[in-house]
Amino acid sequence: MFFILLSEIESFPEKLDFTLLYVTYKPMMYSIAMNILHNREDAEDAVIEAFESAYIHERKIAGIHDQKTKSFLAIIVKNKALDIYRKNQRNETVELPADLAAPPDKLSGYGELAELIADLEQPDRDIIKLRIDNELKYKEIGEMLKMSPDAVRMRYKRCLQKLTDEIRGPKDE
Amino acid sequence: MSNYPFTKNELRAAVAAVRNADLAVLPVAAPVAAFSERSEVRVRTAIRKAKGKRAFRKTVSGIAVALGIAILGGATFLTVDADARDAFKTWLREVYENQIVYRFTENGDASILDRVSVGWVPEGYELVFTDRIEGQSVSYVYENKKDESGFVLSFDLMNDGFVTTFSEASGDRLSTFVIDGKSAEYYDDTEGHSDNLIVFDEPNSLVISLDGYLDLQVMKKIIENISIN
Numbered sequence: 001m002f003f004i005l006l007s008e009i010e011s012f013p014e015k016l017d018f019t020l021l022y023v024t025y026k027p028m029m030y031s032i033a034m035n036i037l038h039n040r041e042d043a044e045d046a047v048i049e050a051f052e053s054a055y056i057h058e059r060k061i062a063g064i065h066d067q068k069t070k071s072f073l074a075i076i077v078k079n080k081a082l083d084i085y086r087k088n089q090r091n092e093t094v095e096l097p098a099d100l101a102a103p104p105d106k107l108s109g110y111g112e113l114a115e116l117i118a119d120l121e122q123p124d125r126d127i128i129k130l131r132i133d134n135e136l137k138y139k140e141i142g143e144m145l146k147m148s149p150d151a152v153r154m155r156y157k158r159c160l161q162k163l164t165d166e167i168r169g170p171k172d173e
Numbered sequence: 174m175s176n177y178p179f180t181k182n183e184l185r186a187a188v189a190a191v192r193n194a195d196l197a198v199l200p201v202a203a204p205v206a207a208f209s210e211r212s213e214v215r216v217r218t219a220i221r222k223a224k225g226k227r228a229f230r231k232t233v234s235g236i237a238v239a240l241g242i243a244i245l246g247g248a249t250f251l252t253v254d255a256d257a258r259d260a261f262k263t264w265l266r267e268v269y270e271n272q273i274v275y276r277f278t279e280n281g282d283a284s285i286l287d288r289v290s291v292g293w294v295p296e297g298y299e300l301v302f303t304d305r306i307e308g309q310s311v312s313y314v315y316e317n318k319k320d321e322s323g324f325v326l327s328f329d330l331m332n333d334g335f336v337t338t339f340s341e342a343s344g345d346r347l348s349t350f351v352i353d354g355k356s357a358e359y360y361d362d363t364e365g366h367s368d369n370l371i372v373f374d375e376p377n378s379l380v381i382s383l384d385g386y387l388d389l390q391v392m393k394k395i396i397e398n399i400s401i402n
Binding site: 022028031032034035041044045047048051052067068070071074111113114117118125128129132133138148149150153154157160161163164167168 | 176177178179183184185186187188189190191192193194195196199200201208209212215216301302304314316323324325367384385386
């Protein structure tokens with residue numbers, strides 16, 4: 001028990017003000033949810049569920065004004081909204097609204113690797129971001145994206161392999 | 174990242190660029206009127222829970238300091254009483270919120286990661302990927318091409334301060350047993366997620382974990398056929 005408690009002290013992050021986090025990102029999260037759901041009550045539910053999920057993963061939140069935090073919350077709320085959308089539609093193959101699904105087009109100058117990552121389809125792009133940017137475990141990502149940890153790990157490895165293949169180009173026969 | 178034509182830092186930088194570009198095209202966040210009372214109550218509850226968790230941590234920190242003093246006082250006893258020392262495991266499991274947390278107190282020999290050998294996997298499965306974190310872990314991803322099922326076999330050193338966590342699905346059932354003299358914990362998922370078998374090889378300061386949809390007996394057989402040269 002001694003060891004557990006000492007490591008608890010070391011691993012506790014600086015105090016995260018959840019009220020401030022909520023106030024800061026509520027408009028952004030609500031806009032993302034409304035863009036998918038077009039229904040105020042459902043969008044509110046998506047935002048609340050996303051905050052509840054963020055609270056569970058509090059240790060992964062870098063800081064309130066960190067771009068990683070903003071991205072993390074955007075991914076969570078988008079997926080919560082899609083969950084609600086699927087439930088409402090009873091449809092497992094939901095397409096993202098075009099402006100959320102499309103790869104960003106402002107990546108020139110950041111190198112080939114960034115452009116290739118941007119070209120990955122969803123949910124692969126989110127998996128890469130959650131794994132590398134937010135340092136989530138496969139199981140944690142799986143819970144957010146409603147996938148098994150195995151499936152997340154497989155997709156992640158395949159993404160890295162795809163990036164590798166693209167960079168190295170076709171092998172000589 | 175030695176298998177890839179990019180370093181981890183290059184990957185991080187590229188992901189950060191994509192993240193910022195993704196954020197730049199998010200819908201414009203319009204001012205939001207107050208949420209419904211029902212939603213606001215849920216938010217306040219979540220915030221209260223977060224604050225409560227911190228209060229708990231503060232209390233825990235205080236207890237740790239007190240225990241630290243007590244343990245330092247008993248250090249002499251620990252050096253002479255082998256039974257008492259043996260009573261301290263090299264790993265500990267804690268349930269924290271809805272997560273299972275394993276903490277380790279040893280310092281493993283990193284060379285052991287190069288000496289583990291997997292002697293048996295179920296028919297049809299083949300190794301498709303190896304993920305190595307120098308000085309910490311090696312993971313093997315196996316896949317069955319026929320049905321695209323897979324499992325992951327990981328070896329992590331029980332390094333002092335190393336913590337591994339995974340969320341406990343509400344439907345997980347924990348059972349504990351011994352395989353080849355090693356303590357094992359099995360999380361049998363009842364909600365369609367993968368099952369987890371964790372084996373603690375304390376003499377080698379190694380934790381072996383299996384994550385997949387395999388039958389427990391198959392998992393045990395994989396573990397039993399692991400050797401360290």
